[in-house]
Amino acid sequence: xxxxxxxxxxxxxxxxxxxxxxxxxxxxxxxxxxxxxxxxxxxxxxxxxxxxxxxxxxxxxxxxxxxxxxxxxxxxxxxxxxxxxxxxxxxxxxxxxxxxxxxxxxxxxxxxxxxxxxxxxxxxxxxxxxxxxxxxxxxxxxxxxxxxxxxxxxxxxxxxxxxxxxxxxxxxxxxxxxxxxxxxxxxxxxxxxxxxxxxxxxxxxxxxxxxxxxxxxxxxxxxxxxxxxxxxxxxxxxxxxxxxxxxxxxxxxxxxxxxxxxxxxxxxxxxxxxxxxxxxxxxxxxxxxxxxxxxxxxxxxxxxxxxxxxxxxxxxxxxxxxxxxxxxxxxxxxxxxxxxxxxxxxxxxxxxxxxxxxxxxxxxxxxxxxxxxxxxxxxxxxxxxxxxxxxxxxxxxxxxxxxxxxxxxxxxxxxxxxxxxxxxxxxxxxxxxxxxxxxxxxxxxxxxxxxxxxxxxxxxxxxxxxx
Amino acid sequence: xxxxxxxxxxxxxxxxxxxxxxxxxxxxxxxxxxxxxxxxxxxxxxxxxxxxxxxxxxxxxxxxxxxxxxxxxxxxxxxxxxxxxxxxxxxxxxxxxxxxxxxxxxxxxxxxxxxxxxxxxxxxxxxxxxxxxxxxxxxxxxxxxxxxxxxxxxxxxxxxxxxxxxxxxxxxxxxxxxxxxxxxxxxxxxxxxxxxxxxxxxxxxxxxxxxxxxxxxxxxxxxxxxxxxxxxxxxxxxxxxxxxxxxxxxxxxxxxxxxxxxxxxxxxxxxxxxxxxxxxxxxxxxxxxxxxxxxxxxxxxxxxxxxxxxxxxxxxxxxxxxxxxxxxxxxxxxxxxxxxxxxxxxxxxxxxxxxxxxxxxxxxxxxxxxxxxxxxxxxxxxxxxxxxxxxxxxxxxxxxxxxxxxxxxxxxxxxxxxxxx
Numbered sequence: 001x002x003x004x005x006x007x008x009x010x011x012x013x014x015x016x017x018x019x020x021x022x023x024x025x026x027x028x029x030x031x032x033x034x035x036x037x038x039x040x041x042x043x044x045x046x047x048x049x050x051x052x053x054x055x056x057x058x059x060x061x062x063x064x065x066x067x068x069x070x071x072x073x074x075x076x077x078x079x080x081x082x083x084x085x086x087x088x089x090x091x092x093x094x095x096x097x098x099x100x101x102x103x104x105x106x107x108x109x110x111x112x113x114x115x116x117x118x119x120x121x122x123x124x125x126x127x128x129x130x131x132x133x134x135x136x137x138x139x140x141x142x143x144x145x146x147x148x149x150x151x152x153x154x155x156x157x158x159x160x161x162x163x164x165x166x167x168x169x170x171x172x173x174x175x176x177x178x179x180x181x182x183x184x185x186x187x188x189x190x191x192x193x194x195x196x197x198x199x200x201x202x203x204x205x206x207x208x209x210x211x212x213x214x215x216x217x218x219x220x221x222x223x224x225x226x227x228x229x230x231x232x233x234x235x236x237x238x239x240x241x242x243x244x245x246x247x248x249x250x251x252x253x254x255x256x257x258x259x260x261x262x263x264x265x266x267x268x269x270x271x272x273x274x275x276x277x278x279x280x281x282x283x284x285x286x287x288x289x290x291x292x293x294x295x296x297x298x299x300x301x302x303x304x305x306x307x308x309x310x311x312x313x314x315x316x317x318x319x320x321x322x323x324x325x326x327x328x329x330x331x332x333x334x335x336x337x338x339x340x341x342x343x344x345x346x347x348x349x350x351x352x353x354x355x356x357x358x359x360x361x362x363x364x365x366x367x368x369x370x371x372x373x374x375x376x377x378x379x380x381x382x383x384x385x386x387x388x389x390x391x392x393x394x395x396x397x398x399x400x401x402x403x404x405x406x407x408x409x410x411x412x413x414x415x416x417x418x419x420x421x422x423x424x425x426x427x428x429x430x431x432x433x434x435x436x437x438x439x440x441x442x443x444x445x446x447x448x449x450x451x452x453x454x455x456x457x458x459x460x461x462x463x464x465x466x467x
Numbered sequence: 468x469x470x471x472x473x474x475x476x477x478x479x480x481x482x483x484x485x486x487x488x489x490x491x492x493x494x495x496x497x498x499x500x501x502x503x504x505x506x507x508x509x510x511x512x513x514x515x516x517x518x519x520x521x522x523x524x525x526x527x528x529x530x531x532x533x534x535x536x537x538x539x540x541x542x543x544x545x546x547x548x549x550x551x552x553x554x555x556x557x558x559x560x561x562x563x564x565x566x567x568x569x570x571x572x573x574x575x576x577x578x579x580x581x582x583x584x585x586x587x588x589x590x591x592x593x594x595x596x597x598x599x600x601x602x603x604x605x606x607x608x609x610x611x612x613x614x615x616x617x618x619x620x621x622x623x624x625x626x627x628x629x630x631x632x633x634x635x636x637x638x639x640x641x642x643x644x645x646x647x648x649x650x651x652x653x654x655x656x657x658x659x660x661x662x663x664x665x666x667x668x669x670x671x672x673x674x675x676x677x678x679x680x681x682x683x684x685x686x687x688x689x690x691x692x693x694x695x696x697x698x699x700x701x702x703x704x705x706x707x708x709x710x711x712x713x714x715x716x717x718x719x720x721x722x723x724x725x726x727x728x729x730x731x732x733x734x735x736x737x738x739x740x741x742x743x744x745x746x747x748x749x750x751x752x753x754x755x756x757x758x759x760x761x762x763x764x765x766x767x768x769x770x771x772x773x774x775x776x777x778x779x780x781x782x783x784x785x786x787x788x789x790x791x792x793x794x795x796x797x798x799x800x801x802x803x804x805x806x807x808x809x810x811x812x813x814x815x816x817x818x819x820x821x822x823x824x825x826x827x828x829x830x831x832x833x834x835x836x837x838x839x840x841x842x843x844x845x846x847x848x849x850x851x852x853x854x855x856x857x858x859x860x861x862x863x864x865x866x867x868x869x870x871x872x873x874x875x876x877x878x879x880x881x882x883x884x885x886x887x888x
Contacts, residue, residue: 116753117760147754310884313877329867330588330787332558339867345874361750361783368794368847375848379841380871428797428847457754461705461733461761465752 038139040189042178044075044415047439051086052420055095060102060394060409064387070100072416075439080410093434099425101390102409103158103179103417103435105397106363107276108303108323108356112185113138113162115146116360117456126165127172131209131221132234134197135260136172138164142185147454148360151465153179153443154451155364156425156432158417159190161401163303166200166278167208169221169230173264174198174276176401180437181452194402196300197268201227201279201288202334228287235295238265274300274402276323280334282310289318301400303356305346306338312349321352321400325362326369326376343370343392344377347384354400355392366393371426386426415439489514489532490855492839493524494540500815500828504807511540513835516858521829533860535853541810541844542829543598543836543856547746547778547817548699548726549789551600552582552589552618552626557786565786566605566612574660574680575687576613578604579630584622588787590865593620595790596844596851598836601821603699603726606637610645610653611660611680614687615699617821619836619856632821633697634688639707639727639758654710660685661718664692694720697821699746703729704758712737724820726780728770729762735773744776744820749799751782767812768804778820779812797845809845 050072057068059080069084070077086092113125124141127133142162152160157179164171174196177188202224210222221227241262248256267273275292279285279302292299298319302308305322306329308315315322324346329338347353355370357363374389398408407415416439423430435443444450453464461467490513497509499521510526512519520526528534555562564581582602592600598620606612612635618626637645638653646652656679663670663677663685671682680688690696698721700711708731715723725731726746731738738745752764763769771777779799781791796809804812818827825833835858842849854861873887 116755117757118755119757151753309871309874311877327791328784328788329591330556331784333556336556337870339871341871345871349877359783360753360755364750364752365798368798371847372794375850379850380875426848428794428845429801431801457760460754461730462754462763465763466765467761467763 038137038186038189040191041184041186042180042182042189042191044438045180045440045442047072047075047416047436047441049073049087049090050439051084051090051092052095052100053084053092055098055100055420056424057410058099058101058387058390059411060390061411062388062391064385068100070410070418072418072436072439075416077410077412077414077416077418079412093420095420097423098433099421099423099430100410101156101419101421101425102394102407103419103437104156104366104393105401105408106152106157106160106357106366107301107354107397107400108358109152109160109162109363110165110358111148111152111160111162111360111363112142112144112146113164115143116148126167128165128167128208131168131205131230132170132261133168133172134170134234134262134264136164137175138162138172138198139175139185139189142175142177144182144185144188145454145456147457148363149179149181150452150454151360152363153435154432154445154465156367156419156421156435157363158419158435158437159398159401159403159407160363161196161276161397163196163198163276166198166204169200169205169227170234170265171198171200173273176403178437180442181454190401190403192403192406194272194274195264195267196274196276196401197264199231199275199277201277201284202281203332204278205230224284228291231291232294234265235291238262238269239295242266242269268297269295271297274400276301276303276400278303280304280306282307286311286314289314289320301352301354304335304358306335306342308351309339309342309345310337312346312351315346316349316351319352321354321396322346323354323356323397323400325358326355326372340372340376341380341382343373344380344382344384347389347392348377348382352396352399353392354396356397367425367430368428374426386424488858488860489529490835490837490858490860491526491528491532491534492540492837492853492855493534493536494839495538497521497540497829498810498844499830500542500811501830509540511829511837513837513855513858516835518829518831518833518835518837520831535839537839537852538842539840539844539849540829541596541838541840542814542827543838543854544596544793544813544844545599545601545817545823545827546592546597546780546789546792547601547820548603548780548782548785549600550605550786551592551602551789552584552586553578553602553604554588554786555583555586557784563786566607568607570608572681573606573609573611573684574613574634575683576604577631577687578602578614579616579627582616582618582627584624584626587866589620589622590862591787591867592790593622593854593861594851594863594865594868595793596838596840596854597790597792598838598854598856599817599823599826600789601632601817603633603635606635606641606645608645610637610642610656611635611684611688612637617823621856621859621861631687631690631696633699633724634691636698636700638700638702638711639704640756642702650707657714660688661692664689691721694722697722697724699724699726701726702758703727703756703762705730705733705761707758708734708738712741712743715741715743727782729759729766731775732763732766732769732773733761735770735775738770739774742776744778744816745770746778746780746817746820748780748782749795749802749804764798764802767799767809768802771804771808776816776819777808777812778816779809793845794847797847800845806845
């Protein structure tokens with residue numbers, strides 16, 4: 001129960017988490033190094049050559065094919081079309097009446113870091129010990145046995161970003177995972193994905209540090225202007241740190257001392273670490289944009305972004321994504337102006353729109369969240385084709401995580417992260433039937449043997465979702 | 468004294484029903500919730516705040532009636548459990564009257580005293596087809612949260628049509644925590660409180676000498692103890708549900724319902740046999756706590772199959788998002804619950820649990836809470852096009868729709884946004 005309260009507090013923005021990891025994941029992701037000391041050990045599970053036919057195919061890049069086919073070979077998308085022939089020995093699935101889409105990517109999850117069950121001992125999602133904790137990496141909190149991963153898988157989630165909470169100005173590094181059950185978080189890490197940095201605007205930092213714990217003032221920041229001073233102060237230090245290292249790397253002087261916190265911030269200034277920033281209010285996003293210009297970095301995505309609709313034009317011009325809920329609102333002051341049309345209004349302004357969850361429940365049906373936003377947009381005269389709206393669920397989040405060259409759409413050569421749905425995924429009644437990660441069947445709704453059950457659930461009265 | 472209080476409650480319950488314009492609502496599908504089933508090309512006629520006929524086209528059109536056409540027509544939806552109207556911004560304490568952790572009182576806390584018909588979540592909830600609410604206080608000082616009420620969603624003075632409709636009691640891990648730290652402590656509090664009520668005269672007439680409750684709390688709990696008022700328990704673990712059922716069997720006159728009940732499917736037969744209805748959030752399918760280890764997305768379906776009366780709600784952010792119960796019900800259907808039962812879980816089941824007479828179905832003589840939809844009400848892509856409460860057409864406007872319309876275009880070349888209304 002107390003855990004549940006903590007989770008709600010996180011939702012309500014009591015916690016700010018940021019997660020950043022050193023930027024040099026690169027293609028060498030499997031080799032440990034100073035820049036990458038916790039390399040990915042993920043390798044795709046065995047898959048077979050598979051031809052899916054007769055489906056309504058959303059290719060994720062904006063196209064829709066009726067009676068379409070998808071050919072998967074060696075864990076990759078080989079071809080998408082209408083009259084594909086099964087290679088010799090290939091398995092085939094006649095998906096008449098069903099829909100096929102790229103796997104959904106949630107770029108805002110706390111699974112593993114705030115796992116189920118939500119007991120105090122599992123409260124690992126936010127290092128709230130100080131307003132600047134860029135030195136922490138959320139992957140060191142991720143418990144791969146969180147049953148939430150399997151529920152998300154059943155909802156068609158094939159990749160996800162785990163972020164620290166939002167208590168801090170700089171919360172630490174985030175990590176991008178493939179949604180496969182594993183014994184270690186390294187075995188889930190998305191190979192080659194860049195690290196990210198979680199930052200947070202607004203109420204959470206000033207509440208947690210300024211007037212938290214019933215003491216006034218508790219410490220900086222106490223106010224929104226204190227937040228901004230805190231960001232700028234840290235960026236000034238990071239700029240100096242980067243200069244020292246640039247000088248050293250150019251062959252000058254003694255080796256500077258490593259500093260975990262500044263290493264992450266310098267990674268942002270080097271363009272190697274992507275900034276994901278929790279920010280509800282439009283006016284605050286406008287200020288953050290100026291700060292990013294002052295110090296020469298870029299905000300990749302504003303998260304929650306409940307007021308993005310008020311500055312969608314400016315967000316389009318700047319080039320940041322907004323990672324949004326369909327309809328959450330009112331749980332805190334900075335969420336008061338939430339409206340159901342936020343996502344379509346952002347999309348309509350030409351800005352990058354993403355549907356995110358921030359919830360172990362919401363992540364199970366992000367397709368429905370997108371459907372709500374899509375329908376509300378249509379109702380106000382913003383008529384977006386479903387196949388275009390689907391980009392909110394896979395290609396745009398892939399871009400925000402720097403993995404859109406590898407996944408996020410059904411284009412030849414990409415990872416075969418694929419979902420077969422029982423029908424139109426923009427319906428309450430539709431279920432993910434089969435979920436493939438790199439071509440390997442990781443979830444099959446019709447086959448209990450293909451439904452993962454985490455260690456924690458084993459031997460318990462539930463043992464998965466549908467015992 | 469007690470009798471006088473009961474009489475004043477009865478007066479409160481008989482709020483007058485406004486006279487309204489006649490309306491004829493045509494639906495390609497009309498879900499009645501009665502033995503009429505779902506009518507193709509159905510018609511609902513509303514006169515003087517009441518439904519006067521439900522049938523198929525053509526219908527008798529009263530003189531001067533407004534005619535409305537929609538894809539689907541349903542009874543007004545009923546939210547079986549929320550804090551709607553008790554909080555404007557849930558995280559801003561001064562706007563949140565849901566619970567009072569520092570209060571000396573518990574069962575006597577009357578949630579109706581905190582209800583604000585102007586709260587913006589009311590219009591937001593009404594716009595999604597909900598016309599009636601069962602609103603519960605939070606339990607914050609003791610496991611007794613206090614007195615819940617029933618209201619409409621007109622947002623007008625007099626929206627509450629029944630105060631003290633039920634007593635809310637929080638058990639399980641939370642109730643344990645509020646009682647000092649264990650389930651035994653919670654049950655000692657509950658049994659002690661019942662004794663306080665039963666021996667009211669001896670314990671309170673000359674002294675304030677209850678084991679658990681203050682005099683006011685004991686007074687407030689009296690109707691529930693006597694079986695004259697519904698007790699709504701919240702609990703999830705199967706053993707907690709069994710303990711509630713044991714208690715009900717020891718006290719057969721009690722009227723009991725349970726909210727939460729994530730492990731309800733494991734004790735469904737017994738719930739059905741004791742005719743204890745449950746209010747569930749069908750999204751709950753994670754072992755989010757050690758009291759929800761058997762949570763499953765099939766809970767609602769399995770309970771209904773066993774013959775339990777099931778209402779469906781959305782429990783997260785319950786002051787603002789009660790409206791998502793339609794999505795929850797749609798997902799219950801996706802997980803095997805028949806559509807009709809899922810619809811009843813949003814209409815006639817909550818009406819039955821809370822004794823809302825003449826509500827929750829489309830039937831001649833019933834109160835005219837009617838919703839016209841642009842599609843299947845359980846589809847996430849559908850929304851109401853018209854909402855009637857007691858036959859009165861409701862404004863389809865909220866603070867959210869006004870913000871939407873202000874920012875529909877971002878052109879400030881002539882004047883700032885603040886001039887757009």
